[in-house]
Amino acid sequence: MYDLNLTAEQLEFRETVRDFVKREIKPITLHPDRLQPFEKPLLLDILDKASRMGLRTLALSQELGGAGADNLTSCIVMEELAAGDVDIATTLAQTSTLAQFLFDQAMTPEQRARFLPQFLADDRYHLAFAAHEPDPDLGWKYHRPVAGEADCRTTAVRQGNGDWVVNGVKAFIANAPIAKLIAVQVRIDPKTSGTGGVSTLLVPRDTPGLSVRDHHDIARQAGPDGRPSLLWYHGTRGEVVFKDCRVPADHVLGKEGENRLTGAAQSVRRGIPQLAAIDLGIGRAAYEAAVDYAKLRVQGGRHIIEHQAIGTILAGIVIKLEVAHNMVWKAAWALDHPDAVAKRSLSDLPLQTIASVFTFEVVHEITLDAAECFGAMGVMRDMPLQKYVHDSRIFLHSGDSNSVAKFRIAEAVAGFR
C-alpha cells in the first residue's frame, strides 16, 4: 500500500539534514557576497561535511557501508539539501546514485574490492558516468529512435596483454571535475553501430592519458548558431579527454561487449525523481522566504500577508508545491516498489518523467510568484529570490528539457517505447 507515513529513520534523516542546511549551508549560500557574483564555485568544504554525515554514500547499501536509502528517502534528503544549495544536492545525488548502481549492481567482487575501500575512506571521492559526447544536442525527436548512446565515438582498442587503449572525448559529464572514478562508455567493436559493441570501462582519475577540464574553465564556446552561450546546468560538469589512455583488462563493467546500458538507464531513471525533489527544494525555499517576508513587510497599513493579493499568490504557491510533492514521492515510491506496477496498482506510464515535468513547470512559476511578493527586492542579485528563479529555470530547459520529456511521455502513451 502506498503509505505516506514516513519511517522514524526517514523523519530523522529529514530533521538532521534540515538542521545541517540551516546551520551550515544557508549562512554561506544565501550570503550576499556569494549571491552577487555570476560564478558560484562548488562549496567543497560543505561537500566534505555532507560526506561525513553519510550523504555521499546515501543510496549505497548498508552491507557495503552506505546508508541504504531507498528512492523515497533519497528524495526527502535531496529536497532538504537543495533548499540550501542546489549544486551541493545535485553533486551528492549523482555520486550517491552512481555508488548504488556501480558498487551494488554492476561491479564484480574483485572490482568492488579494488575501488570500494578507497571510495568509502575518502570524503572527496566522487563518481561520474561519462556517456555524453561533445556533439550538439539531440534535437526534438519524436516517434523515432534517439541516437544518444548509439553515437558513441570514443573507442577502446584491445592490446596484446588484454588491456584497453581508450581515445575520445566526453563532454558535460556531471561530477567529472571532482570524480576520482569515471565509468566511461566506449566502442570496443568499430564494425558495429548502435548500442552493440559498446562497453563501459572503469577509469580511475589518475590514469595516465585521462584529463578532465571543468567547463567553467574552458573558454566559453559559441552555441550552435555561433552566438554566445551560457553554461546551463546545476552542480559541476567537465570535459573528459582520453588520449591513448591505458585501462587494465579487468576494468570492464559487466561482460565484455555486453554493455550495461540497461543498468545505466535504470540508474538515470532512479535519478529523475531526485532531480525533481531537488527542484522541489528550491520551490520550498522560495515559498518559505516569501511567507517570512509577507509576515514582516508592512504596506497598505498592514502586513502584506493580510492583503488578498499576496494571500492568493501564497495560496497558489502552496497548492502547486503540495501537488508536485505528492507526485514526486509517488514516482520515487513506485521505483522502490516495482511490484506495484506489475500488479497494476500503479500505472505503467513513466511516472518519474511525469513527476519531473510537472514539478519543473510549477516550481518555475512558484519561484517567480515568490519573488513577486518581494517587490523590487525580488529582482536584486544580493537577495536569494533571483537565484531561486534562475535555478528553477535551468531545470525547465536543460538536460532533457520539459518539451522533449513530453515527447517521451507521449511515446509511452502511444506504446512507441
Next chain:
Amino acid sequence: MDVSLTDEQRAWQLKARKFAQEELRPISLQRDQVVDSRETFDWEIIKKGSKLGFRTAVVPKEWGGHGIDLVTQALVMTELAKGDSAMAKTFSQCWKWSHLIEARCTPDQKERFVKPFVADDTYLLGYAGTEPSAGSDHRLPPKDDLKAGWKLKAERKGDEWILNGEKCFIANASVAKLFFVGTRTNSNASQREGTTVFLVPIDTPGLRVGRVSNKSGWRFYQNGELIFENARVPHANLVGEVNRGTYLRGTSHPFGDFELGANALGICDAAVEMAMQHVQTRWQDAKYFIDNQTIQLKLSEMRMLTEALRSFVMRVAAEGFVMRDAAEGDAKTGHYASFLQNFGADVVQRVTVLNLDIHGGAGVMTIDAGAEKLVRDAVIWTHNVGDSVQRMRAIRQNIGF
C-alpha cells in the same frame, strides 16, 4: 482607427531601428554581463543616442527638442528596446519627466532646467518616489493609514526647503543630473494630502548617491539610492503646490505605463526574431527545427501575443491616454494605459520564456546567452511598479475611485 504612418513617423522609426541594430545590439550582452552594477552603464552610447535626438525626443520644438507625437514615441521606444530594453528605458525615462516638466513646471523652471537639459548630451532626468518603507504605499496609497507613504521630510526655512531622508531603487539615480523628488510636508495628513514635489539637481549640497541596485535584469539601467542629509532646495524649485504632490503626476503616470507596454513590445520583437532565426537555420535529425509541430505551435503563440500587444500599444498611441470605447458609442472612458502595462507584463514573460524554450532541446547543457538575457529583462516587468498593485490601480482608476 488609422495606423498608417506619416513620412516623419516612418523616418523616426527607421532612425531608431538603425541605431538599435548598429549601436545598441552589439554592446547589449556585453554591458549586461558586467559584474559590478555601477559599471554596466556606458556614456558613449547615451551621447550617440542623444545626438540623434532620442534623449530629448519629446521636448517641445520651441524649447529645442523634437516634439514627437505618441505614435512616434511608441515606434521609437519599440525599436530601441528591440536593440536593448534597458538602454531604451534610459532614454525614455527622460521623456517621462520631460512630459512632467512640460505639464507642470513654471516658465522660470523651464528656463532654468529645460535649456541645460537640451544642451547637454549627458543630462539625464529621474524621479525619486520609492522609499524603503514606501513601495506600493507610494503607488497605491492606503486611505486608512496616515503614516503610510513617503517619510523623506521637507521643512521650509526661509527661501529654502531642508530635505532629510532616503529614496531607493531610483531610476537613473547614479547618472541623472536632475530629479523630481517626492517629500512629506505634512506628517498629519495622508500621502495624498501631505506630500510635495521639488526639482532637485544632483549637485545640491546634502544630496548624495548611495548604493546602485544589482539587478538580475535591465542591468544597464541604473537604479539606486539617493540620500538626503539636510539637502537645501530653493523654494523656486517647488513643483505645483505644497501638499499637492500626488496630484502632479496625472499626466505622467499614463506615460510610464504606456512606455513599459511599448518597451515590452520591443523585447517581444527581439525574441520573435531570435526564435525565427534559430528554427530556420538549426538543422537536427534531418530536418530544420521549424519542421517540428511543437516548434511551430510555440512560435505561433509568440507571434500571436506579440501582434496583440502591438495592436494595444498602437491603439493607446493613436488615441491618446483617454480612450474612446467603441462599445459605448465612442464615450471617453478613462485611460487604458495601465491595462496595456499589465498586458505587456504578461506577454513579455510568456514570449521570452517560449524563446528560451525553443533554444533548448534534448541533452542541452548550454543555452543562448541572448535568449537568457531577454528572460531576465522581462522579469523586471512584475517588479518595477508592483504587478498586482499596478493591476488594482488600473481597475480602481477605471471605476473612478
